[in-house]
Amino acid sequence: MQIELRDIRKYFGPVKANDGINLTFEGGRIYGLLGENGAGKSTLMKILSGYQPPDAGEIEFDNQPQHFSSPADALVKGIGMLYQDPLDVPAFSVNDNYLLGRDQRVVLDYQSASQELREMTSRFDFQLDLQTSIENLSLGERQQLELARLLVGGAQVLILDEPTTGISAEQKEVLFDSMRKLARDEGKTLILVSHKLDEVQELCDQAMVLRRGKIVGQTDIPCPNEKLVEMMFGQVPERGARPDFKLGDPVLELVDLRVPTYRLTIENINLLVKQGEIFGLAGLEGSGQRLLLQACAGLLHPDQGKIRLADQDVSGWSYHHMQSAGVGYSAAGRLEEGLVAGLTLAEHVELAQPKHRFFIDWKGLTAKTTTKIEQYQIVGRPDSTADELSGGNQQRLLFALLREDLKLLLLEHPTRGLDVRSSDWIWEQLYHRREDGTAIIFMSSDLDELFDRSDRIAVFSGGVMSRILDTKDTSVDEIGHLIGGQA
Amino acid sequence: MSTSRWIRWIWPAVPIVGALVVTSLLLFLFGAAPFEAFQAMYQGAFGDQSKTLSVLAFWIPLLLSSTGLLITFRAGLWNIGIEGQIVMGALAASWVALSLEAPAAVLITLEIVAAMAGGALWGALSAVLKTRGKVHEIFSGLALNSIAIIFTNYLISGPWQPPEGGSFRGTAPFQPSALLPLFANSRFSPLSLILAVVAFILVVIALRGTFWGLKLKAIGKNLRSAFLLGVSSEREMILAMMFCGALAGLGGAVRTLSWFDSLRQSISGGIGFMALMVVMLANYRIFLVPFIAFFFSAVLNGSITLQLRTQLHSSLGGILTELMVLFVLLFGDAAKLGIFRKKDDDG
Numbered sequence: 001m002q003i004e005l006r007d008i009r010k011y012f013g014p015v016k017a018n019d020g021i022n023l024t025f026e027g028g029r030i031y032g033l034l035g036e037n038g039a040g041k042s043t044l045m046k047i048l049s050g051y052q053p054p055d056a057g058e059i060e061f062d063n064q065p066q067h068f069s070s071p072a073d074a075l076v077k078g079i080g081m082l083y084q085d086p087l088d089v090p091a092f093s094v095n096d097n098y099l100l101g102r103d104q105r106v107v108l109d110y111q112s113a114s115q116e117l118r119e120m121t122s123r124f125d126f127q128l129d130l131q132t133s134i135e136n137l138s139l140g141e142r143q144q145l146e147l148a149r150l151l152v153g154g155a156q157v158l159i160l161d162e163p164t165t166g167i168s169a170e171q172k173e174v175l176f177d178s179m180r181k182l183a184r185d186e187g188k189t190l191i192l193v194s195h196k197l198d199e200v201q202e203l204c205d206q207a208m209v210l211r212r213g214k215i216v217g218q219t220d221i222p223c224p225n226e227k228l229v230e231m232m233f234g235q236v237p238e239r240g241a242r243p244d245f246k247l248g249d250p251v252l253e254l255v256d257l258r259v260p261t262y263r264l265t266i267e268n269i270n271l272l273v274k275q276g277e278i279f280g281l282a283g284l285e286g287s288g289q290r291l292l293l294q295a296c297a298g299l300l301h302p303d304q305g306k307i308r309l310a311d312q313d314v315s316g317w318s319y320h321h322m323q324s325a326g327v328g329y330s331a332a333g334r335l336e337e338g339l340v341a342g343l344t345l346a347e348h349v350e351l352a353q354p355k356h357r358f359f360i361d362w363k364g365l366t367a368k369t370t371t372k373i374e375q376y377q378i379v380g381r382p383d384s385t386a387d388e389l390s391g392g393n394q395q396r397l398l399f400a401l402l403r404e405d406l407k408l409l410l411l412e413h414p415t416r417g418l419d420v421r422s423s424d425w426i427w428e429q430l431y432h433r434r435e436d437g438t439a440i441i442f443m444s445s446d447l448d449e450l451f452d453r454s455d456r457i458a459v460f461s462g463g464v465m466s467r468i469l470d471t472k473d474t475s476v477d478e479i480g481h482l483i484g485g486q487a
Numbered sequence: 488m489s490t491s492r493w494i495r496w497i498w499p500a501v502p503i504v505g506a507l508v509v510t511s512l513l514l515f516l517f518g519a520a521p522f523e524a525f526q527a528m529y530q531g532a533f534g535d536q537s538k539t540l541s542v543l544a545f546w547i548p549l550l551l552s553s554t555g556l557l558i559t560f561r562a563g564l565w566n567i568g569i570e571g572q573i574v575m576g577a578l579a580a581s582w583v584a585l586s587l588e589a590p591a592a593v594l595i596t597l598e599i600v601a602a603m604a605g606g607a608l609w610g611a612l613s614a615v616l617k618t619r620g621k622v623h624e625i626f627s628g629l630a631l632n633s634i635a636i637i638f639t640n641y642l643i644s645g646p647w648q649p650p651e652g653g654s655f656r657g658t659a660p661f662q663p664s665a666l667l668p669l670f671a672n673s674r675f676s677p678l679s680l681i682l683a684v685v686a687f688i689l690v691v692i693a694l695r696g697t698f699w700g701l702k703l704k705a706i707g708k709n710l711r712s713a714f715l716l717g718v719s720s721e722r723e724m725i726l727a728m729m730f731c732g733a734l735a736g737l738g739g740a741v742r743t744l745s746w747f748d749s750l751r752q753s754i755s756g757g758i759g760f761m762a763l764m765v766v767m768l769a770n771y772r773i774f775l776v777p778f779i780a781f782f783f784s785a786v787l788n789g790s791i792t793l794q795l796r797t798q799l800h801s802s803l804g805g806i807l808t809e810l811m812v813l814f815v816l817l818f819g820d821a822a823k824l825g826i827f828r829k830k831d832d833d834g
Binding site for chain 1: 696697698699701702704705708709711712713714715716717718719
């Protein structure tokens with residue numbers, strides 16, 4: 001099947017998310033759709049998958065014009081989209097979830113459903129336990145289930161939106177193999193939305209690059225990485241160099257710390273972090289690094305050991321107490337843990353102030369917010385709500401809300417989902433903070449980031465913290481082994 | 488943009504018109520003339536001065552309760568327990584009225600303070616059960632409503648029963664100096680109107696201009712993020728419930744000290760639940776609340792005389808208002824129907 005997009009336009013107020021896009025997709029090929037954050041990739045794919053209609057323009061399949069009333073309608077017509085967060089019902093079993101999307105009858109046919117699912121999973125080497133419930137599945141497994149559902153639903157075209165974020169290397173291999181199989185053997189069209197160049201180079205036949213709502217280039221793959229980067233950004237940005245810095249006095253000291261939670265317990269944590277130090281935490285999601293950050297923030301409390309902040313014992317202090325003592329914490333889920341959807345930027349700025357008066361000075365607040373918006377280069381107005389901002393701008397807002405004089409800054413995935421330029425900007429801000437003597441502890445699943453940014457690294461695996469590594473004296477290989485639990 | 492803003496403004500009228508149409512259809516079904524019925528209702532509400540004053544007198548406790556609910560709804564709390572808070576306010580006021588003797592000014596002040604404290608206490612109980620006991624405020628509210636009503640029944644059939652003997656109807660009338668001064672032989676007390684207006688203005692200021700109001704808004708929209716931004720959610724939730732409870736309690740005092748002259752078995756008469764509907768019908772917009780509360784009061788008072796004029800039962804008013812709430816729940820959130828498309832973020 002040949003798909004043609006003709007002059008697709010979608011405007012959100014003054015923002016031209018898609019500004020006259022013409023593209024052709026052929027069957028049997030894998031396409032990479034590239035672009036920095038806010039380039040319009042997601043908007044375009046949401047239009048193609050029936051999630052939202054375009055303001056203008058046409059979609060044609062083999063020269064037949066198409067209109068979609070909903071994603072389900074688009075799937076019937078052959079377009080399936082795999083979202084970053086799979087759309088499944090957590091409490092249901094794998095089988096039930098599969099049936100939910102498929103079976104319209106009153107009496108459900110469990111047997112043929114599990115038969116279908118088993119065939120599908122064995123065809124692509126998916127490892128799925130059909131009896132378990134969704135909550136027990138990893139993100140990668142949920143993705144596989146969703147993929148199976150889309151394929152049985154009749155998808156000829158599969159759109160995958162950043163599918164490798166948050167899944168294991170092994171699952172990534174399985175996913176890529178199945179994508180190749182679908183294109184080569186079954187003639188399906190695959191579209192990979194990504195900003196990871198390596199993945200596009202590894203998998204795709206052709207790359208299309210979006211910038212500010214327009215297609216700025218198409219090229220066959222393989223091609224030099226520099227060419228893609230130039231198309232994405234207009235110029236090749238240099239990764240900001242990490243300035244050397246002389247460390248100061250100890251800020252945080254953890255002594256024989258043990259933090260128990262319902263799922264995982266971390267113990268025997270000993271760590272000393274000094275002023276101006278950047279300390280990286282590596283490890284697979286859920287290995288304990290988040291618990292450590294939350295314990296330092298006062299969100300979780302240790303049952304053994306001590307936390308000392310600038311020579312003061314702060315074990316057992318509440319989060320708000322720690323906050324006023326100069327500890328900043330920024331979680332990974334921006335709109336879940338950090339920003340309030342529906343509240344304006346100005347209201348966020350007011351809430352995050354250390355001191356408050358009884359009445360809000362709205363005029364002064366608007367002025368203050370405008371300054372912050374300029375300083376942190378946020379695309380938005382004081383009266384825009386946080387959910388109206390794009391992901392990158394939400395991240396900037398989170399940084400704008402952190403207090404000025406912090407002793408310790410704790411960050412979860414500070415640049416997740418951001419393009420090279422935005423993440424570089426974020427780190428520049430963080431380097432400024434270290435110069436003021438702030439110690440930074442951050443967790444990341446991006447090994448390059450950990451290597452480029454940290455002074456020292458510790459790796460978590462199954463709740464156990466590794467020995468502390470000096471970034472200068474370690475290698476990706478060593479960290480890789482530690483992440484896998486091999487000491 | 489301007490069309491959508493225009494639609495946004497007239498949107499509250501949609502459920503009202505919808506409910507009127509459905510009620511008319513119902514009346515047709517029973518062979519009655521809708522126009523006559525609505526006219527009779529209007530006559531019942533505004534036919535003469537005493538009827539209009541009745542509407543006013545009924546409106547005030549309803550307005551007080553709705554105003555309080557604006558605070559709890561802003562904090563994301565479903566204060567179903569407001570009915571019990573009204574009852575506890577009435578109980579506390581009655582306790583002062585029955586046990587103290589003082590000049591009217593002193594006695595009334597004490598009654599009002601006691602009523603607000605009683606309502607606030609009942610609200611605080613619900614809030615603490617939520618923050619400390621992880622009991623959802625809907626369930627604790629329902630339980631506390633029942634307890635408040637049972638407690639009233641105990642008091643009026645036991646310790647506070649009138650000298651002529653215990654009944655489930657109510658206490659003996661209070662001493663005259665304990666009652667709110669009334670306007671022209673009606674049940675309407677100008678003092679209660681002043682109190683309601685002051686309460687409403689205070690709530691508008693609190694929600695629009697104070698840091699406390701902003702904190703409540705943040706809590707109501709995202710508890711976790713609000714906490715991480717530095718808002719102590721437990722304290723603010725308890726305060727919000729106490730604030731609402733105090734206004735509801737004041738409403739209870741108005742009921743017992745001006746609408747009635749004693750503590751009755753059904754002292755609230757469902758005003759708390761009605762207030763919940765008022766705020767939902769107003770779609771949480773502050774300045775619509777007084778008008779909608781007044782409309783409810785007019786419809787309910789108007790339908791009392793319905794049976795005398797037409798052969799229709801007075802529950803017609805109830806049907807009309809409750810249909811409106813159903814229509815609000817159906818159409819109220821216009822955004823959910825996709826009429827006002829929100830900006831999709833692009834990433």
